[in-house]
Amino acid sequence: MSGIEVEEARLRDLFWSLVEVYSPSGKEEAVLAYLEEFLSEQGCPYGVQPVDENRYNLLLGNPDAPLVFVGHVDTVDAWDLEDYGPAEAEEDWIVGLGTADMKGGCAAIVEAYLGLRAEGLGRAVGVALVVGEEEDGDGADAFLAEFRPGRALVAEPTDLVLCVGHYGYLEVQIAATGRRAHASVPQRGQNAAERLLAGLSALTRAPLFSGAGGEGPVLNIRHLETTNPGFAVPARAVAWVDVHVPPEIELGSVREAVSAALADADGLEVEFVTEDPGYRLREDDPLVEVYRRVGRGGVGAFRSHSDANRFHRSGVPAFVLGPGRLEFAHAEGERIRWGQVVEAAALYRALGRAYGAACGRTGV
Structure with a gap:
C-alpha cells in the first residue's frame, strides 16, 4: 500500500511470537x-472481556465503532506438538500452525491499530481479539452480547480479497444402530x-453433493467413530458431516437433500446440529467503496464457516478480508507469505483511516 507505513520489525516479532505460543481452542490463556x-x-490500552472463568477477549479502541476488526487467537489442535512452527521456508513463506488461520491476520490487525492510534485515530475503529472460534464461537458470542459495531471486518484468510458473500454451514450428525456380537461371528x-x-x-453420491469443489454445496465427512470397545461387532456408529453452502442456496433445500439421500438407509438417525445461513452483502456498501478507493479490486465469497456468520446473524454486516489462503488452513504444512502479512497491515490501516474519516470519528 503506497504511502502507508508499517513497522515491519515490530510486526514480524509479534507474528512470530503469536505462532510460537500454542493456543488451541479452549486453551488460549x-x-x-x-x-x-x-x-x-507498546503503551497501548486494552480491555478484557470475560468469556468464561479462565478465558477472555481482548478489546482495543472502540468496540462500538463504525468499523471493528475481528481476529481469533485460537487454532485447531497441532498435528505435531513437537514441531508446529514457526519456520521460514523458501520464497517468503512462513510455515506453522495458525500462520494463515489466523495469527497472520491478528498480527496485521494489531499493527494497523497501533499505527492508527499513533495518528490519533484510536477511537475511530475497534479491535476484537476473540477466543473459541474453532470450536463453539463463545468469544464472538460474548462480544456480541455487549457490543454492536457498525461493520465487522473478520481477518480470515482470503488472499486479501474482500469477501462480501459468505457460505452457510450445516453440521450433520448421522448415527447408525445395530446389534452387538463377537467379532468372530459377525453374522x-x-x-x-x-x-x-x-x-x-x-x-x-447424491446429485447435490457429487460436484464438490464447484459452485454447489461442499460436503466433508469429518469424523467417524464406533461406540463399543473390544473385539465385537459395533452396535452403534456415528459420523459428523460438514456441509458448506453457497449464499445463494437455501439451507432448507440442503437439509431436504441430505434427508432424501439417507431415506432408504436402514437404522440411521439424522440430526442437524448446527445451522448457519450464508449471506451476501451489497457491493455498493460504504466499506466496499472505501476498499476500492484505497486501491483494491474485485470482491468474492468466503467458502467456510467463521465468526462472521455470528456477527451477521446478530445484525452486524460482516465482511471477511485477511492474509493467507484458505486452502492452507487446518492443514499439515500450514503457511503464509510474509509479504502478504505486511500488506494486510497496511491495508487495514488504510481502511481504518478512510472509513473512520468517512464516519467522522476520531480520538485516542
Missing part, C-alpha cells in the same frame, strides 16, 4: 497473556458401522 504483555510494552449381529458407511456412500 498463554497467547492472551503474551498479547497483554506486548500491548503494555450373529448387525454391524452399525456397515450401515453407517452405506448411508454415507449414498450421501456422497
Whole structure:
C-alpha cells in the first residue's frame, strides 16, 4: 500500500511470537497473556472481556465503532506438538500452525491499530481479539452480547480479497444402530458401522453433493467413530458431516437433500446440529467503496464457516478480508507469505483511516 507505513520489525516479532505460543481452542490463556504483555510494552490500552472463568477477549479502541476488526487467537489442535512452527521456508513463506488461520491476520490487525492510534485515530475503529472460534464461537458470542459495531471486518484468510458473500454451514450428525456380537461371528449381529458407511456412500453420491469443489454445496465427512470397545461387532456408529453452502442456496433445500439421500438407509438417525445461513452483502456498501478507493479490486465469497456468520446473524454486516489462503488452513504444512502479512497491515490501516474519516470519528 503506497504511502502507508508499517513497522515491519515490530510486526514480524509479534507474528512470530503469536505462532510460537500454542493456543488451541479452549486453551488460549498463554497467547492472551503474551498479547497483554506486548500491548503494555507498546503503551497501548486494552480491555478484557470475560468469556468464561479462565478465558477472555481482548478489546482495543472502540468496540462500538463504525468499523471493528475481528481476529481469533485460537487454532485447531497441532498435528505435531513437537514441531508446529514457526519456520521460514523458501520464497517468503512462513510455515506453522495458525500462520494463515489466523495469527497472520491478528498480527496485521494489531499493527494497523497501533499505527492508527499513533495518528490519533484510536477511537475511530475497534479491535476484537476473540477466543473459541474453532470450536463453539463463545468469544464472538460474548462480544456480541455487549457490543454492536457498525461493520465487522473478520481477518480470515482470503488472499486479501474482500469477501462480501459468505457460505452457510450445516453440521450433520448421522448415527447408525445395530446389534452387538463377537467379532468372530459377525453374522450373529448387525454391524452399525456397515450401515453407517452405506448411508454415507449414498450421501456422497447424491446429485447435490457429487460436484464438490464447484459452485454447489461442499460436503466433508469429518469424523467417524464406533461406540463399543473390544473385539465385537459395533452396535452403534456415528459420523459428523460438514456441509458448506453457497449464499445463494437455501439451507432448507440442503437439509431436504441430505434427508432424501439417507431415506432408504436402514437404522440411521439424522440430526442437524448446527445451522448457519450464508449471506451476501451489497457491493455498493460504504466499506466496499472505501476498499476500492484505497486501491483494491474485485470482491468474492468466503467458502467456510467463521465468526462472521455470528456477527451477521446478530445484525452486524460482516465482511471477511485477511492474509493467507484458505486452502492452507487446518492443514499439515500450514503457511503464509510474509509479504502478504505486511500488506494486510497496511491495508487495514488504510481502511481504518478512510472509513473512520468517512464516519467522522476520531480520538485516542
